[in-house]
Amino acid sequence: MDLNTTERNEIGIAADSLAAAPAAKKVFVKTYGCQMNVYDSQRMTDALAADGYVATDMVDDADLVLLNTCHIREKAAEKVYSELGRIRDMKAERAGTGRELLIGVAGCVAQAEGAEIIRRAPAVDLVIGPQTYHRLPDVLARVRGGEKIVETDYAVEDKFEHLPQPKRAEVARRGVTAFLTVQEGCDKFCTFCVVPYTRGSEVSRPVAQIVAEAERLAEAGVREVTLLGQNVNAWHGEGEKGEEWGLGRLLFRLAEIPGLARLRYTTSHPRDMDDELIAAHRDLPALMPYLHLPVQSGPDRILKAMNRRHTARDYLALIDRIRAARGDIAMSGDFIVGFPGETEADFEATMQLVREVDYASAFSFKYSPRPGTPGAEMPDHVPEAVKDDRLQRLQALLLKQQQDFGASLVGRTIGTLIEKPGRQAGQKVGRSPWLQPVIVDEKAGEIGDIIEVRITRTGYNSLFAELA
Numbered sequence: 001m002d003l004n005t006t007e008r009n010e011i012g013i014a015a016d017s018l019a020a021a022p023a024a025k026k027v028f029v030k031t032y033g034c035q036m037n038v039y040d041s042q043r044m045t046d047a048l049a050a051d052g053y054v055a056t057d058m059v060d061d062a063d064l065v066l067l068n069t070c071h072i073r074e075k076a077a078e079k080v081y082s083e084l085g086r087i088r089d090m091k092a093e094r095a096g097t098g099r100e101l102l103i104g105v106a107g108c109v110a111q112a113e114g115a116e117i118i119r120r121a122p123a124v125d126l127v128i129g130p131q132t133y134h135r136l137p138d139v140l141a142r143v144r145g146g147e148k149i150v151e152t153d154y155a156v157e158d159k160f161e162h163l164p165q166p167k168r169a170e171v172a173r174r175g176v177t178a179f180l181t182v183q184e185g186c187d188k189f190c191t192f193c194v195v196p197y198t199r200g201s202e203v204s205r206p207v208a209q210i211v212a213e214a215e216r217l218a219e220a221g222v223r224e225v226t227l228l229g230q231n232v233n234a235w236h237g238e239g240e241k242g243e244e245w246g247l248g249r250l251l252f253r254l255a256e257i258p259g260l261a262r263l264r265y266t267t268s269h270p271r272d273m274d275d276e277l278i279a280a281h282r283d284l285p286a287l288m289p290y291l292h293l294p295v296q297s298g299p300d301r302i303l304k305a306m307n308r309r310h311t312a313r314d315y316l317a318l319i320d321r322i323r324a325a326r327g328d329i330a331m332s333g334d335f336i337v338g339f340p341g342e343t344e345a346d347f348e349a350t351m352q353l354v355r356e357v358d359y360a361s362a363f364s365f366k367y368s369p370r371p372g373t374p375g376a377e378m379p380d381h382v383p384e385a386v387k388d389d390r391l392q393r394l395q396a397l398l399l400k401q402q403q404d405f406g407a408s409l410v411g412r413t414i415g416t417l418i419e420k421p422g423r424q425a426g427q428k429v430g431r432s433p434w435l436q437p438v439i440v441d442e443k444a445g446e447i448g449d450i451i452e453v454r455i456t457r458t459g460y461n462s463l464f465a466e467l468a
């Protein structure tokens with residue numbers, strides 16, 4: 001990417017000056033799903049700024065409402081349709097007022113459902129898949145000309161090269177932590193998962209593009225960057241001297257950027273944790289000691305049916321190696337209960353694996369059959385009531401582990417990145433190395449500072465601390 005060109009185009013300036021003009025069009029973006037959607041929403045906002053749109057937090061104020069959707073579980077998609085119902089009513093109320101409302105659906109539901117969305121919700125004006133966001137301004141121009149547009153063809157060109165970068169003030173406004181997509185898509189085809197169909201096959205962004213984006217973030221005051229990818233640890237690229245780089249090497253390079261004090265990456269697949277990445281956990285102080293490494297299930301029979309391509313023993317052995325490299329690493333994971341064919345004994349094997357790993361935090365879900373995935377076609381679907389019961393038991397165990405982990409930090413001194421004012425007067429909220437919110441006195445430090453604090457007690461999900 002030619003960064004200088006982006007610099008000269010500086011679309012954010014146009015957006016800011018338009019903010020003062022009464023005629024500025026406003027876009028309200030609502031984001032569902034994963035962190036990559038959060039990142040994508042920001043990049044779409046940046047692309048729309050070039051088209052004269054400023055972002056608004058108030059849906060009533062918007063000329064364009066964009067829903068950036070998630071298709072990972074059934075409820076996620078259904079939520080979008082009920083939200084569309086509400087926005088359709090708003091659009092009807094606006095009719096004849098001279099202030100038209102445009103409705104767009106972006107993201108993974110857009111990719112998966114395409115034109116079906118407009119059939120089911122005719123008030124929708126545009127449907128745009130995750131690989132075509134850079135075409136948003138063109139699409140909008142056609143929509144204003146009266147067309148309804150469905151744009152879900154995978155673009156040949158690299159969208160990242162075409163999406164404008166936000167201006168410095170906009171990055172600063174977004175805070176001292178930021179996401180940066182380095183890899184997108186998935187070739188693993190776990191049998192429960194829609195991602196290979198909605199995000200396409202694995203693509204890694206080039207080193208130079210990633211380094212340039214990280215430098216821009218750091219220059220604007222970002223202190224912590226989370227590298228994103230559906231299979232982030234499968235990222236690979238050509239290094240600055242033409243050699244092959246994996247994620248570990250990339251992390252070492254990003255750690256050299258002045259101002260970037262903390263690095264994270266998510267989400268990883270156990271099969272792609274290579275030696276260099278584990279070495280990065282050992283040797284790189286900037287790499288936070290927290291690893292989201294989903295296993296999904298405990299019993300080998302179910303892991304095989306899920307096409308995870310590893311056993312429980314492989315996973316546990318991997319965690320042993322990671323913990324040997326970085327003793328204070330805290331593990332996080334994802335779990336699915338009630339995959340087709342899961343018996344009570346299988347579920348107990350999942351509980352046993354959770355006990356062995358001892359997670360600092362984790363996400364757990366009931367299996368939700370996704371149309372077009374092999375899992376949906378498998379026999380022996382588990383009754384909903386059984387899924388509910390297993391989810392409850394698993395979540396109780398995971399919550400206990402999370403709270404025990406928090407309690408183990410009481411009395412310890414840890415680094416904390418001050419992020420924002422607290423909800424209560426006189427407080428600021430920081431972020432621990434393990435992603436817990438840390439509540440401190442507002443005088444403990446300025447936003448963006450990394451300070452040493454002593455943990456005094458735990459809240460439900462947060463830590464309370466004083467300056468060490």
Ligand code: 5AD
Nearest residue numbers: 192193294334335336365366367368
């Ligand atoms: N049903 C339930 N949970 C799912 N996930 C992915 N697909 C499904 C599905 N069909 C979960 C996995 C994944 C997380 C992002 O969502 O645990 O890691």
Ligand code: SF4
Nearest residue numbers: 033034070071072108
């Ligand atoms: Fe949801 Fe997956 Fe799409 Fe993220 S990539 S929005 S989790 S379906």
